[in-house]
Amino acid sequence: MVCILPTLGSLKIFKRLWGNAHYLEWRGNTAMKPKDYLLILLVISIWGVNFLFMKFALNEVPPLVLGALRFLCVVFPALFLIKRPAVPWYLLVAYGLTINFGQFALVFTALDWGLPTGLAALMLQVQVFFTVLIAGVLLHEPVLAHHLGGMCTAAVGLVLIGVGQYQGHLPLAAIWPVFGAAASWACGNIIVKRIGRVNALSLVVWGGIPAFAAFASVALLAYGFGGVVQHLANLTWKGISGVLFIAYVSSLVGYTGWGALLAKHPAGKVTPFALLVPVVALLAGYWVLNERLGLWHWLGIITVISGLLWHVSGGRWRTK
Known part of the structure; x- marks a missing residue:
């Protein structure tokens, strides 16, 4: 596992965004290159199968213990191999408590309360609309007509997929944690924008410290040291594979790429x-x-892809 860390560490971005303590105003060329789209494809593919591995692990350990295990793997031993990013501690803590602790504590809770993984993946994407709205208001980032049209079309596609996914009784109590997780992820995205261009892998690793501390503290309060040890003893190879995937692949690879793009x-x-x-x-x-x-699934898939095509290419069509 450790041998992948220096390779991932080669993903560096040096120049920080311009801005002041209150807001950032986007400047410069924002055109996305083919390598950016390839990185997006990699991240989305990883996150697309991530919920399956979450379910593997949650079948064997409770949400708080899973969160502590995840970020223990993210932080150690990478903490000793990767230099801390040039980011104030308050921003590192804010990043760790929003995009890491807040998001995953609530997602794990929703899954543990019986929300199907497919519906959880759908509902969590409300973060897209939260993020774009907050970025437009606070960071003065442009939100054009084709952006809104594409996102709304994709949202209709998600609803269609949700209709196809829904079967039987939906645990209503489990819906609210997912919306809370989406809001937490959106806040974390804005914090990444505020931090600007730093080593993305370093940000993920060091931002995992407050998340690990929060998960471990709450898990010890909830179950006690003996209870946590007992839960860990229940892990099988399937649960361990789930922990390793969501830590090393979803977190280190996925969120490093995501942070670099943002x-x-x-x-x-x-x-x-x-x-x-x-x-x-x-x-x-x-x-x-x-x-x-x-x-319903196929209609939703086609609609989501159409909405994203509108979002990406609508400006060019309008210009032509």
Whole structure:
């Protein structure tokens, strides 16, 4: 595991965004290059299968213990190999408590309360709209007509997929943690924008420290030291594989790439691609696990992809 860290450490971005303590105003060329789209594809593909590995782990350990394990793996031993980013501690703590602790504590709780993974993946993408709205208001990032049109179209696609996913009784209590997780993720995205261009891997690793401290403290309060040890003793190879995937692949690879993209481009250009996460999750289940996709699913998938095409290319069409 350790050998992948120096390789990932080669992903560096040096120049910070311009701005003051109150807001950042986007400047310069924001055109996305092919390598940016390839990085987005990699991140979305990883996150598309991430919920499956979450479920593997949550079948064996409770949410708080899983969160502590995840960020223990993220932080150690990488903490001793990667230099701390040139970021004030208050921003590191804010990043760790929003995009890491807040988001995943609430997502893990929703899954543990019985919310299906497909619906959780769908509902979590509300973060896209939260992020674009906050970035437009606080960071003065442009939100154009084709951006809004594309996102709204993709949202309709998510609703169609949700209709196809819904089966039987929906645990209403589990819905609110997912919306809270989406808001927490959106706040974390804005903090990444405020931090600007730093080593993205370093930010993920050092931002995992406050998340690990929070998860570990709450887990010890909830279960006691003996209870935590007992839960860890219940882990099998399947649960361990879930922990390793969400720590080393989803966190270190996924959030490093995501942070690099957000530091380089406006949030309104990057975050809408997260709407593809449930689409990838559905297709992975269809191809790998032979899970059935009905008419609603396919209509939703086509609608989401159409909305993203509008979002990405609508400006060019309008210019022509």
